[in-house]
Structure formats: structure tokens, C-alpha cells
Amino acid sequence: MVPLPLANILQHKLRSLLTAAGIAVAVCMLITLSGLARGSLYEIADRWDSVDADLMLLPRGLRSDSATISGSQLPDRLAEIILQEHGDMIEHVVPVFLWQVPMAGQDHVAAGVAPGQWHVLSGEAEVTNGRLFDPDGNFAEWIDERLLGPGGNGKLLDLSPAQLGHPDHNGLELVIDSRLAGAGGYRLGQVIRMVEHDWTIVGIVPAGGMTRIYMPRRTAQYLAGGNILRSTLMFIKLRPGVELGPAARAIAESTRADAVPLADHRGQLAAKFQMMFVYVDLVNVIAMGIAFLFIMVMLYAMVLERTRDIAILKANGASAGFLLRQVVGESMILTAIGTAAGIALSFVAAWLVEVFRPLLTVQITGQWIATAVGIAAVGAVASAIYPAWRATRVDMVEALTLE
Amino acid sequence: MNDASDNIADNGGCILTASRLDKSFGRGAARVHVLRGLDLTVRRGEFLAVMGPSGCGKSTLLHVLGLMTPPDAGAIYVDGQEVTPGERQRNMLRRKVFGFVFQRFNLLGALSAADNVSISLRVRGAKPDGYVDELFDTMGVADVAARKPSEMSIGQQQRVAVVRALAHRPAIVLADEPTGNLDSANARALLGLFRQINRDNGQTVVMITHSPEAAAAADRAVHMKDGRIVDQHV
Numbered sequence: 320m321v322p323l324p325l326a327n328i329l330q331h332k333l334r335s336l337l338t339a340a341g342i343a344v345a346v347c348m349l350i351t352l353s354g355l356a357r358g359s360l361y362e363i364a365d366r367w368d369s370v371d372a373d374l375m376l377l378p379r380g381l382r383s384d385s386a387t388i389s390g391s392q393l394p395d396r397l398a399e400i401i402l403q404e405h406g407d408m409i410e411h412v413v414p415v416f417l418w419q420v421p422m423a424g425q426d427h428v429a430a431g432v433a434p435g436q437w438h439v440l441s442g443e444a445e446v447t448n449g450r451l452f453d454p455d456g457n458f459a460e461w462i463d464e465r466l467l468g469p470g471g472n473g474k475l476l477d478l479s480p481a482q483l484g485h486p487d488h489n490g491l492e493l494v495i496d497s498r499l500a501g502a503g504g505y506r507l508g509q510v511i512r513m514v515e516h517d518w519t520i521v522g523i524v525p526a527g528g529m530t531r532i533y534m535p536r537r538t539a540q541y542l543a544g545g546n547i548l549r550s551t552l553m554f555i556k557l558r559p560g561v562e563l564g565p566a567a568r569a570i571a572e573s574t575r576a577d578a579v580p581l582a583d584h585r586g587q588l589a590a591k592f593q594m595m596f597v598y599v600d601l602v603n604v605i606a607m608g609i610a611f612l613f614i615m616v617m618l619y620a621m622v623l624e625r626t627r628d629i630a631i632l633k634a635n636g637a638s639a640g641f642l643l644r645q646v647v648g649e650s651m652i653l654t655a656i657g658t659a660a661g662i663a664l665s666f667v668a669a670w671l672v673e674v675f676r677p678l679l680t681v682q683i684t685g686q687w688i689a690t691a692v693g694i695a696a697v698g699a700v701a702s703a704i705y706p707a708w709r710a711t712r713v714d715m716v717e718a719l720t721l722e
Numbered sequence: 723m724n725d726a727s728d729n730i731a732d733n734g735g736c737i738l739t740a741s742r743l744d745k746s747f748g749r750g751a752a753r754v755h756v757l758r759g760l761d762l763t764v765r766r767g768e769f770l771a772v773m774g775p776s777g778c779g780k781s782t783l784l785h786v787l788g789l790m791t792p793p794d795a796g797a798i799y800v801d802g803q804e805v806t807p808g809e810r811q812r813n814m815l816r817r818k819v820f821g822f823v824f825q826r827f828n829l830l831g832a833l834s835a836a837d838n839v840s841i842s843l844r845v846r847g848a849k850p851d852g853y854v855d856e857l858f859d860t861m862g863v864a865d866v867a868a869r870k871p872s873e874m875s876i877g878q879q880q881r882v883a884v885v886r887a888l889a890h891r892p893a894i895v896l897a898d899e900p901t902g903n904l905d906s907a908n909a910r911a912l913l914g915l916f917r918q919i920n921r922d923n924g925q926t927v928v929m930i931t932h933s934p935e936a937a938a939a940a941d942r943a944v945h946m947k948d949g950r951i952v953d954q955h956v
Contacts, residue, residue: 320833320836320837320841320844321833321834321837323830323833323841326830326837327832329832330831627828628830628831628832630828631824631828631829631830632830632841633790633816634788634790634816634822635816635817635822635842635845635846636814636815636818636820636845636846637813637845638813639809641845714791715785715790715791716785716790716791719790719824719828720781720785
């Protein structure tokens with residue numbers, strides 16, 4: 320026989336469909352919003368993890384997640400000091416100047432790095448489309464001569480855009496990653512206007528490196544307006560076999576800066592956005608709550624509407640447990656349909672996000688799908704309890720005699 | 723096939739007894755006394771008709787006898803055992819002993835005829851068997867077993883309701899105006915079936931009716947007035 324809960328659902332197709340749709344939207348929201356919040360963040364963390372380094376050197380007390388917007392803090396010469404004092408345990412030190420610039424309709428962190436050290440940040444990716452900025456080091460040589468050569472004091476200079484972007488030593492060159500190129504419709508050789516200068520996109524690199532935009536460090540330092548001989552942070556790669564903890568302490572001591580494991584960045588980033596997760600989770604809780612209130616109201620209306628049916632079952636000796644199982648069963652079926660649809664919908668939503676906002680990442684994980692299923696199952700039972708209790712309280716005589 | 727007596731033990735020929743039943747509805751000035759110290763005894767295997775004018779308390783008596791609502795005062799004995807107010811025992815007796823036929827059939831609209839019978843059996847922890855098929859055949863509704871109530875005629879719905887009431891072989895069948903919505907041919911067929919199960923299976927039938935023709939099919943008819951039994955004839 321067709322189970323009564325299923326028969327009741329089929330009897331009221333539109334209402335059942337709307338109820339399941341309500342649950343589907345809530346489940347989709349839960350999976351998609353969580354996947355979006357965490358996915359975008361973890362995508363950044365994954366990119367930082369790709370840097371070929373073990374330690375980050377940061378100004379004392381500054382966290383790596385804050386450093387991304389803090390401009391210049393560390394003297395560049397610390398790189399030389401570190402190499403001089405700890406050369407036996409260090410493979411390379413890479414000063415990086417981080418700078419927020421607008422591209423493709425949103426702000427991005429651009430990494431200013433010496434061209435010879437760019438590969439440390441690129442996550443093993445090569446520039447397969449175009450070339451690296453300042454490939455021959457002409458710009459670096461030209462600007463360093465003015466900075467550090469005779470008469471230079473590091474506090475430069477008043478360079479015109481024409482000087483910065485001179486064909487012989489062009490400092491206004493960018494390498495961007497493929498995802499940003501896709502999102503902004505950028506192509507190789509394109510000249511774009513950014514922070515009042517004309518930049519040429521000279522290379523497109525596969526996504527996955529530390530940032531989406533790379534530029535000559537000196538250009539970023541100069542245009543950001545800070546002290547041109549300072550960087551935001553430095554990545555330090557230890558030689559094989561060197562222990563991380565003692566090395567970090569030794570470097571920190573000699574530089575009076577914090578040397579923190581690169582792996583800490585993920586945790587710092589997550590901690591920084593903790594409130595955002597709380598907000599997203601709160602929105603999800605509210606959405607799920609509304610969905611289950613919706614189910615409860617629907618089931619309650621169903622009980623009121625079917626008092627005669629319930630009375631017939633009771634007249635036939637149906638126990639409270641039997642009636643409860645029917646109402647909970649109906650709730651579970653609707654929730655199962657809604658949850659399955661919501662999971663499918665979340666994949667569609669993730670695809671739509673990728674199509675229309677390609678720089679965002681929706682990370683749909685088994686964990687969040689399981690969480691959604693668990694919440695839905697608990698919610699289905701919880702929202703059925705009151706209507707089920709009302710069903711057990713139906714007065715048989717009243718229901719059967721009111722014709 | 724089990725006999726109806728399987729569902730109840732022998733008790734000296736008396737299967738259902740009502741003693742000094744009182745039942746009222748409403749409160750204060752609006753209180754209506756429907757049953758007033760009513761006494762009634764139904765013998766095992768009896769086909770009893772309960773007659774009386776509208777509002778005399780016939781349906782309320784059936785509901786109280788069928789343990790669907792407790793009396794305000796008085797006692798009900800099923801097979802000599804007093805029925806306690808607890809819902810557990812009343813539920814069990816409704817499941818095991820009684821079968822109900824309602825005036826408005828009261829089939830579940832979402833289910834087919836066959837499923838209406840099946841769920842009634844499921845509630846009782848049983849499954850449809852050959853007897854159910856036999857009942858569908860006897861009642862002439864085997865061909866509409868897959869249809870929902872909305873797809874059946876009034877007569878077919880009532881006959882399916884009778885199949886549902888009899889499917890678990892109840893010792894006592896309580897029927898509230900079962901022929902009230904039927905044409906005379908269907909009414910005759912239904913009364914014939916009640917007569918048949920009463921005679922062949924020994925099932926007790928208590929039938930509320932306005933109709934003297936229907937009452938004539940019974941072994942005994944009692945008349946109610948103002949909440950009491952005032953007359954009876956065999």
C-alpha cells in the first residue's frame with residue numbers, strides 16, 4: 320500500500336511542493352553561504368600555502384592577515400642581514416610589498432616582488448602566456464641606481480608616469496593570474512588604467528599562486544607612497560633539515576621582528592574572519608528556523624484540515640504513537656525531498672557564482688552537506704512534534720459528528 | 723478464516739452492557755444532557771437496531787458504546803469486563819473488538835479503497851488476507867479497489883467502508899445510520915450483508931437507524947427517547 324504520509328503529500332501536491340521548496344532554499348543557503356564564506360577564505364589560505372617558504376617575517380606584533388593592508392614596515396636591508404647572520408640555515412629571503420589595488424571591479428592584494436624572486440610566490444607555476452615583468456632587470460637596475468646610487472637617499476624622487484613606464488625600463492608591467500584574467504576579460508598586452516597609471520599586462524600565469532596580481536616591488540613601493548626601501552613582509556625558506564622553531568627564534572632575535580611559520584597564516588586568516596563565520600552561520604540558522612516553522616505551520620494546518628481522517632484512525636484504534644509516526648513521516652518525506660533538492664540547488668548556485676563572480680570560490684564539502692542533512696533531519700522531527708501532539712488530541716466524536 | 727469469537731472470550735451470552743450511562747455536552751446554561759441513566763444489554767451474536775427521533779442520543783450512545791468518548795457517569799462492560807477510563811485499554815478494545823460503519827462512510831480521501839482497508843488493518847497490527855478479497859467480492863467493490871473515494875459512487879464508498887469495518891473480523895460491528903445515504907437497492911444489500919455476517923460468523927451488530935425497514939432486518943429493536951431506552955420489540 321501507499322504509506323499514508325506519502326499519500327497525503329501526493330494529495331496536496333502544490334502545498335507539498337512549496338513546503339519542500341522552502342526547505343530546499345534553506346538547505347541551499349546553508350551549503351552555499353557556508354561554502355562561499357569558507358571557500359573564498361580557504362582559497363586565499365591555499366594560495367598562501369603555495370609560497371615556497373617556511374617562515375614569514377613580520378613587524379613585531381603584526382599578524383600576517385593584517386600585514387596584507389599595512390604597506391611598508393620592514394626595512395629591505397633586513398633580508399641581507401638575515402642572510403649574513405643565518406646564511407647557514409637559510410635558502411632564500413624574499414621581501415614582498417603588498418598593495419591593495421582595484422581590478423575587475425574589486426580590490427585585490429597585489430604582490431610587489433623582485434622579478435628574480437617571483438617564482439617563490441607563484442606556487443611552482445610558470446608564466447606560460449607572455450612573460451614576467453621586468454625580465455632583464457632593467458627597471459630594477461634603473462630605479463636602484465637612482466635610489467641607492469650616488470645622490471640617492473632612498474626617499475626618492477619624483478618620477479613621472481612616462482619615466483616609470485619608459486620602454487627601456489618599464490616598471491608599469493603586471494603579471495596576473497588566469498582567474499582574474501577571466502573575470503575581468505583581460506588579455507595579454509592589454510593596457511589598463513590603475514591607480515592613475517597605465518599598466519601593461521605582460522603575462523598571465525595559472526591561478527594558485529600567492530596573489531592574483533604581481534608587479535615589480537620597487538614600483539609598488541614607490542607608487543604606494545611609503546618608504547621605498549621597506550617591504551610588508553619577507554618569506555624565508557630554510558635549508559633542508561633546519562628545525563623551524565629554533566630558526567624562527569634566532570631570526571626574530573636578530574631582526575627584532577616576528578618570524579612565524581607560514582602555516583600559521585591559515586589560522587590567523589580564519590580567526591580574523593571568525594565574526595563573518597558567526598554572521599553566516601546565524602543567517603543559516605535563521606533560514607533553517609524559518610523553513611522548519613514553515614513545515615510546522617503546514618503540518619499544523621494539515622492536522623486541522625484532516626481532523627476527520629485522524630478521528631477515523633483513532634476510531635479504528637490508532638495509538639498516539641501511530642499518529643505521531645504519520646505526522647513525523649510526512650515531515651521527514653517533505654524534508655528529504657527538500658534537502659535533496661537543496662543539495663542539488665547548491666551545486667547550481669556554486670556554478671552560477673563561478674560564472675557570474677568568478678573570483679569567488681564556493682567550496683561545497685561533504686562535511687557541510689552532512690551538516691545540512693543532519694540539521695534537516697532534526698528539524699523535520701522537531702517541527703512535527705507539536706502538530707503530531709495536536710493530532711493525538713483530536714476529539715473523535717467532535718470530528719466525526721461535525722458533518 | 724478466524725471466527726469473530728476469536729476476538730473475545732465467552733461471557734454468558736452478554737457481550738456489551740451499558741449501565742446507567744450519563745453523557746452531556748456543553749457547560750452551564752448551554753449544557754445538554756444527551757444520555758440520562760441509560761441501560762442496555764447486547765447479547766453475543768445479536769443484531770440490534772437502535773431507533774428513535776433525531777436528537778434522542780442514538781449516535782452519542784453508539785460513540786459511548788464504541789469507546790470513542792467516555793460517559794460522564796455509568797459503566798460499560800465489554801464481555802463482562804468493565805472498561806476503564808484509560809485510553810490504552812479503550813484503544814486496544816477499539817482495535818480488537820469493534821468495527822465501525824459511519825453514516826458518512828469516512829474513508830480517507832488520500833488512499834485507495836484497498837489502502838483504506840489496509841491501513842485499518844495496519845493500525846491493528848494485521849495485513850490484508852484472503853478474507854479481505856472475499857469481502858471486496860461479496861460487497862461487489864473488487865473492481866474499484868484501486869480507486870480513491872472521490873472516484874467512487876456513494877454506494878461504492880459505503881460498501882468499502884463496510885469492508886473496512888469487517889476486515890479484522892470484529893466481534894461487534896457498530897453502524898451509525900449505515901443505509902442513510904444509500905438508495906433502496908444498496909440499502910437492502912448492506913442489510914443483507916449485516917444479516918449474513920451476523921448469522922454466519924456470529925458477529926454482533928448494533929445498528930442505529932431511522933428506518934423501520936432497516937430495523938426490521940434486526941433481531942431486536944430498541945427505541946430511545948430523551949436519552950433513555952423507552953421501548954423494545956423483538
